[in-house]
Every structure is written in structure tokens, then in C-alpha cells.
Amino acid sequence: MIIVPASKSINRIVTNWTCPEMGVLKFNVDGSSLGNPGPAGIGGILGDHLGTKKLAFSKSIGVGD
Numbered sequence: 001m002i003i004v005p006a007s008k009s010i011n012r013i014v015t016n017w018t019c020p021e022m023g024v025l026k027f028n029v030d031g032s033s034l035g036n037p038g039p040a041g042i043g044g045i046l047g048d049h050l051g052t053k054k055l056a057f058s059k060s061i062g063v064g065d
Contacts, residue, residue, distance in 0.1 A: 017047070017051075019047065019048075019049050019050065019051050020047075020048070020049055021049060022049040023049065024048075024049060025046055025047070025048055025054065026046070026047050026048075027044060027045075027046045028044060028045050028047075029042065029043070029044035030042070030043060030044070031043070031061070033063075033064035036064070036065060037063050037064060037065040038063065038064060039060065039062075039063060039064075040060070040061050040062060040063060040064030041058060041059060041060045041061060042058070042059055042061055043056075043057060043058035043059070044056070044057055044058075045057075
């Protein structure tokens, strides 16, 4: 994992995605908020053993605290 400094006090984390075993799907999800309280969102991606993306989503979930 590499942490890349961004503007102001926000850090970005860069990671590598590894494929699951054959016959298995991998579902990665994450969420974040900008402040506490602040606007928040979630997102995810579903991939197979070849790295083919089967589904992706993102959604604003209002204000997190």
C-alpha cells in the first residue's frame, strides 16, 4: 500500500487489486465522508478471476457523522 499526499490534509491510498481464484467472484466495497459531519458516499466493484468487472456502483448516502 502506498499513501500519496493530496491537497490540504487529505491522503490518497493507492492499492493493487488481485484477482480471486477461478470460479470465485470478488466484491470490494468502500465508503468515505468529507468531514465529520460531512457528505458521505459508498461504492463497490465485482470482478472475476480474469479481472473482468461484472458490476460497479457508487452512491451518495447523505451526511455522515
